[in-house]
Amino acid sequence: xxxxxxxxxxxxxxxxxxxxxxxxxxxxxxxxxxxxxxxxxxxxxxxxxxxxxxxxxxxxxxxxxxxxxxxxxxxxxxxxxxxxxxxxxxxxxxxxxxxxxxxxxxxxxxxxxxxxxxxxxxxxxxxxxxxxxxxxxxxxxxxxxxxxxxxxxxxxxxxxxxxxxxxxxxxxxxxxxxxxxxxxxxx
Amino acid sequence: xxxxxxxxxxxxxxxxxxxxxxxxxxxxxxxxxxxxxxxxxxxxxxxxxxxxxxxxxxxxxxxxxxxxxxxxxxxxxxxxxxxxxxxxxxxxxxxxxxxxxxxxxxxxxxxxxxxxxxxxxxxxxxxxxxxxxxxxxxxxxxxxxxxxxxxxxxxxxxxxxxxxxxxxxxxxxxxxxxxxxxxxxxxxxxxxxxxxxxxxxxxxxxxxxxxxxxxxxxxxxxxxxxxxxxxxxxxxxxxxxxxxxxxxxxxxxxxxxxxxxxxxxxxxxxxxxxxxxxxxxx
Ligand SMILES: C[S@@+](CC[C@H](N)C(=O)[O-])C[C@H]1O[C@@H](n2cnc3c(N)ncnc32)[C@H](O)[C@@H]1O
Numbered sequence: 334x335x336x337x338x339x340x341x342x343x344x345x346x347x348x349x350x351x352x353x354x355x356x357x358x359x360x361x362x363x364x365x366x367x368x369x370x371x372x373x374x375x376x377x378x379x380x381x382x383x384x385x386x387x388x389x390x391x392x393x394x395x396x397x398x399x400x401x402x403x404x405x406x407x408x409x410x411x412x413x414x415x416x417x418x419x420x421x422x423x424x425x426x427x428x429x430x431x432x433x434x435x436x437x438x439x440x441x442x443x444x445x446x447x448x449x450x451x452x453x454x455x456x457x458x459x460x461x462x463x464x465x466x467x468x469x470x471x472x473x474x475x476x477x478x479x480x481x482x483x484x485x486x487x488x489x490x491x492x493x494x495x496x497x498x499x500x501x502x503x504x505x506x507x508x509x510x511x512x513x514x515x516x517x518x519x520x
Numbered sequence: 521x522x523x524x525x526x527x528x529x530x531x532x533x534x535x536x537x538x539x540x541x542x543x544x545x546x547x548x549x550x551x552x553x554x555x556x557x558x559x560x561x562x563x564x565x566x567x568x569x570x571x572x573x574x575x576x577x578x579x580x581x582x583x584x585x586x587x588x589x590x591x592x593x594x595x596x597x598x599x600x601x602x603x604x605x606x607x608x609x610x611x612x613x614x615x616x617x618x619x620x621x622x623x624x625x626x627x628x629x630x631x632x633x634x635x636x637x638x639x640x641x642x643x644x645x646x647x648x649x650x651x652x653x654x655x656x657x658x659x660x661x662x663x664x665x666x667x668x669x670x671x672x673x674x675x676x677x678x679x680x681x682x683x684x685x686x687x688x689x690x691x692x693x694x695x696x697x698x699x700x701x702x703x704x705x706x707x708x709x710x711x712x713x714x715x716x717x718x719x720x721x722x723x724x725x726x727x728x729x730x731x732x733x734x735x736x737x738x739x740x741x742x743x744x745x746x747x748x749x750x751x752x753x754x755x756x757x758x759x760x761x762x763x764x765x766x767x768x769x770x771x772x773x774x775x776x777x778x779x780x781x782x783x784x785x786x787x788x789x790x791x792x793x794x795x796x797x798x799x800x801x802x
Contacts, residue, residue: 397772429599
């Protein structure tokens with residue numbers, strides 16, 4: 334299967350989980366990755382800069398209207414929802430919070446599913462709420478591939494467990510396994 | 521039952537048709553709003569009402585009196601706050617106010633003002649800088665319902681803590697509580713802030729130049745428009761600004777990718793504040 338994009342949702346404990354995945358991806362990993370990590374609305378946009386220093390991939394905050402490019406990792410800016418258009422561009426909105434969150438993982442995943450359909454991988458990592466569970470259902474519904482972090486290996490197990498409870502998760506893996514697995518199925 | 525892909529195609533076709541129809545019947549033009557967002561809003565509405573398709577929704581919009589108001593509410597995102605992104609107001613205060621001060625009379629246009637929080641935020645700033653009495657403020661939105669709220673200047677008391685913090689960060693000079701009185705669950709902003717504000721219905725997509733102004737503040741509206749529509753609306757702004765006038769956008773909106781960019785210079789790249797050059801052709 335030829336995957337065209339990976340979406341990742343993470344919340345409490347997410348920064349170090351993301352760090353571990355991104356750090357271990359090779360410089361020639363070309364499948365674009367789009368990330369929604371819950372952050373406080375007051376936080377500055379430091380995450381992309383921080384992660385970019387660790388990786389050979391280009392890691393940047395998503396800009397409105399930007400085309401998704403291979404070899405790039407995009408991160409939702411604090412206080413904006415990140416959406417994917419069906420023409421594979423990124424967009425941002427300031428709509429109400431969803432699941433008490435802005436950015437919301439459900440919004441990213443649900444719009445990504447419509448854009449990439451079966452060519453999409455969705456991954457839910459550590460977190461203390463159930464944002465992303467509806468998104469996982471939608472990805473599965475459109476034939477995409479779904480992964481949840483093994484709850485026992487997550488800093489906070491609630492979010493991956495909630496995704497698993499939907500019955501729509503294909504693979505449950507530890508953080509270390511996730512990286513190896515996506516490399517193997519994307520290359 | 522359709523397969524998910526098929527159903528998605530059908531929905532896209534129905535949606536295009538739905539927006540054509542709304543434009544023809546009600547005059548509101550959503551055809552060039554970013555698709556993923558409006559589609560999500562419409563599909564949510566269908567789910568909430570237990571409808572099966574956009575066509576069913578369309579039938580209601582056409583034949584049920586008052587139903588279109590609900591759709592307008594779904595599609596006009598009225599989320600706003602006072603001093604949203606305080607750095608923007610700080611930059612206005614430090615960079616733009618000293619220039620505005622040199623004009624005998626100042627006209628300001630808040631386009632897409634929603635329930636007015638942004639308008640009162642800037643009105644307070646003008647008062648503190650001693651410019652309010654020679655200012656005329658136009659505040660417009662295409663949604664008449666939010667304008668009614670804006671005119672009242674009454675907001676939930678639960679927000680005041682956050683707004684006070686924002687106000688302080690924005691470089692506010694007084695105590696924020698000087699500007700409102702609290703009543704039960706609400707705060708009411710001072711009458712004196714409203715004196716020079718005119719609230720009016722105006723649609724950025726379908727209406728023309730509103731007035732000739734020194735400063736346009738239009739934040740988090742262009743973000744909902746596709747590139748074509750952004751070009752159209754920033755063209756309208758350029759026509760509405762005097763030479764040397766200023767345009768302030770939302771933090772994720774960028775004039776750089778529009779056709780009018782060469783008629784502006786960047787005043788504050790981070791806060792997205794631009795100055796229309798005196799050489800502008802318009
Ligand atoms: C997200 S709010 C932004 C409010 C405020 N400017 C802020 O940044 O906090 C967007 C506003 O734009 C208005 N709007 C959307 N399309 C418009 C149009 N075509 N013409 C005028 N206003 C529009 C909506 O009704 C809504 O109140």
